[in-house]
Amino acid sequence: MNNQPTKVTLSFDNGNAPIELPVLAGTLGNSVIDIRSLGQHGIFTYDPGFMSTAACNSNITFIDGEKGLLFHRGYPIEQLAEHCDYLEVAYLLMHGDLPNAAEKQRFTKKITGSTMLHDQLNNIFRGYRRDAHPMAVMVGVVGSLSAFYFNNMEILDPRHREISAHRLLAKVPTIAAWSYKYISGQPFMYPQNHLSYAENFMYMMFATPCEEYVPNPILAKAFERILILHADHEQNASTSTVRLVGSSGANPFACISAGIASLWGPAHGGANEATLNMLEEIGDASRIGEFINRAKDKTDSFRLMGFGHRVYRNMDPRAAIMRKTCHEVLDALGLNNDPLFKLAMMLEKIALEDEYFVSRRLYPNVDFYSGIVMRAMGIPNTMFTAVFALARTAGWVAQWSEMHADPQSKIGRPRQLYTGSQAREFLPLDQR
Ligand code: ACO
Numbered sequence: 001m002n003n004q005p006t007k008v009t010l011s012f013d014n015g016n017a018p019i020e021l022p023v024l025a026g027t028l029g030n031s032v033i034d035i036r037s038l039g040q041h042g043i044f045t046y047d048p049g050f051m052s053t054a055a056c057n058s059n060i061t062f063i064d065g066e067k068g069l070l071f072h073r074g075y076p077i078e079q080l081a082e083h084c085d086y087l088e089v090a091y092l093l094m095h096g097d098l099p100n101a102a103e104k105q106r107f108t109k110k111i112t113g114s115t116m117l118h119d120q121l122n123n124i125f126r127g128y129r130r131d132a133h134p135m136a137v138m139v140g141v142v143g144s145l146s147a148f149y150f151n152n153m154e155i156l157d158p159r160h161r162e163i164s165a166h167r168l169l170a171k172v173p174t175i176a177a178w179s180y181k182y183i184s185g186q187p188f189m190y191p192q193n194h195l196s197y198a199e200n201f202m203y204m205m206f207a208t209p210c211e212e213y214v215p216n217p218i219l220a221k222a223f224e225r226i227l228i229l230h231a232d233h234e235q236n237a238s239t240s241t242v243r244l245v246g247s248s249g250a251n252p253f254a255c256i257s258a259g260i261a262s263l264w265g266p267a268h269g270g271a272n273e274a275t276l277n278m279l280e281e282i283g284d285a286s287r288i289g290e291f292i293n294r295a296k297d298k299t300d301s302f303r304l305m306g307f308g309h310r311v312y313r314n315m316d317p318r319a320a321i322m323r324k325t326c327h328e329v330l331d332a333l334g335l336n337n338d339p340l341f342k343l344a345m346m347l348e349k350i351a352l353e354d355e356y357f358v359s360r361r362l363y364p365n366v367d368f369y370s371g372i373v374m375r376a377m378g379i380p381n382t383m384f385t386a387v388f389a390l391a392r393t394a395g396w397v398a399q400w401s402e403m404h405a406d407p408q409s410k411i412g413r414p415r416q417l418y419t420g421s422q423a424r425e426f427l428p429l430d431q432r
Contacts, residue, residue, distance in 0.1 A: 006022070008023060029062060032054045050240070058235070060232060063311050073096055075092070084098070091104065091107050093231060093395055121145075124141055130182070132183060138172075139257050149167055155252065161404060161405075172393045179383075189209075195215070196224070198223045201390065222328065234311075236310075238259040238392065239395060244412040247409065247412040249411075252400060255396070271367040279340050291304070306367050307363065309365045318365075319365055319369060340375070370384070
């Protein structure tokens with residue numbers, strides 16, 4: 001809305017008195033109509049998928065989908081991705097400001113010193129099938145943390161929330177890497193405190209006890225960038241899930257486990273895995289046309305994975321950064337002629353020129369490129385969403401903590417438009 005009003009009036013065609021509603025202004029972006037008083041009048045609004053509804057106020061992340069802007073605590077994502085490491089961005093999301101040198105050192109020490117898991121958790125992993133999806137293992141093991149770390153769980157106490165947030169940030173990479181180790185039949189590799197957050201994850205994923213593993217600095221930098229670009233994204237499906245679950249007072253580990261479950265869906269974080277699976281299915285440039293036609297066909301449920309975004313109607317700024325990183329990594333690894341990468345670049349070009357995608361403003365999203373980078377790094381497709389989950393943990397814990405610090409926060413309880421049967425009389429079994 002341009003030239004935004006300060007109040008709006010809701011009028012009715014049945015003679016009911018009009019209702020005046022205040023308009024709340026944020027510091028950036030759209031104002032919102034405050035409809036909280038409507039329930040007192042017995043009136044509810046209808047907005048499936050929250051297309052037009054702000055469910056909370058937040059000062060963590062700002063997105064302008066039209067202009068392609070993403071800010072964390074006011075800092076443009078481009079500057080954070082260029083100059084920060086992931087833990088600085090996590091600190092920014094959680095504490096509101098970038099850390100100074102001493103704060104950064106303390107925070108890094110705190111997180112790297114908490115990366116080990118309770119030894120009994122090894123047995124939880126061992127209860128899963130070896131062919132389980134890593135995200136299924138993550139949902140379970142992260143939820144299980146509440147059976148191990150149940151001290152300091154007074155969620156209305158900021159210090160207790162901080163302790164839980166630190167635990168999650170530190171332990172989720174270990175859980176993600178071990179989910180992979182478990183399904184690949186390799187021994188768990190324990191975290192190494194001298195490595196950076198990104199390097200440590202690569203170590204736990206790729207190292208074995210048989211030989212020394214030194215993370216490739218180009219790949220570690222690219223991985224750090226993937227983590228930063230996925231760290232938070234306002235009120236997306238998984239973050240809203242974390243808030244909704246948390247609104248009942250549920251413990252933080254259960255909330256993040258629910259967020260991981262939501263992220264897993266192919267319309268959300270599962271898109272990076274689905275993109276690579278789609279590219280493998282297309283297999284050859286000669287079949288691109290067939291898949292583009294399927295994506296346009298309204299009788300076919302197929303969608304071009306890695307294209308489109310609910311909020312960004314122009315280029316996703318994260319996608320622009322990831323696209324550049326993608327080229328850097330493939331250059332560094334000499335993979336420019338990799339057939340799947342070439343196929344991806346052809347698909348990108350065709351979709352960017354095709355009237356169907358242009359008119360609907362369906363651009364490649366960050367996951368179109370991050371999947372290609374992760375594949376080049378040797379990360380298997382099934383781990384892509386697990387990597388997204390470990391990156392998003394910073395945003396989830398920041399949003400969860402912000403919600404509990406907000407005195408206006410209430411249990412999430414949407415209403416509905418009932419379209420079922422009218423009231424009817426029960427009939428005994430022999431009369432139905
Ligand atoms: N391929 C083909 N057509 C598409 C695609 C796609 N990837 N995405 C949207 N469309 C079409 C829809 O069919 C619809 O067409 P219509 O107007 O003719 O009916 C139109 O574009 C609008 O689509 P909606 O579904 O209304 O858009 P919405 O905002 O609800 O969905 C979403 C956004 C879920 C991301 C969607 O674009 C999609 O499914 N993309 C593929 C999955 C994906 O890449 N998800 C990752 C999101 S990014 C992230 O989570 C980090």
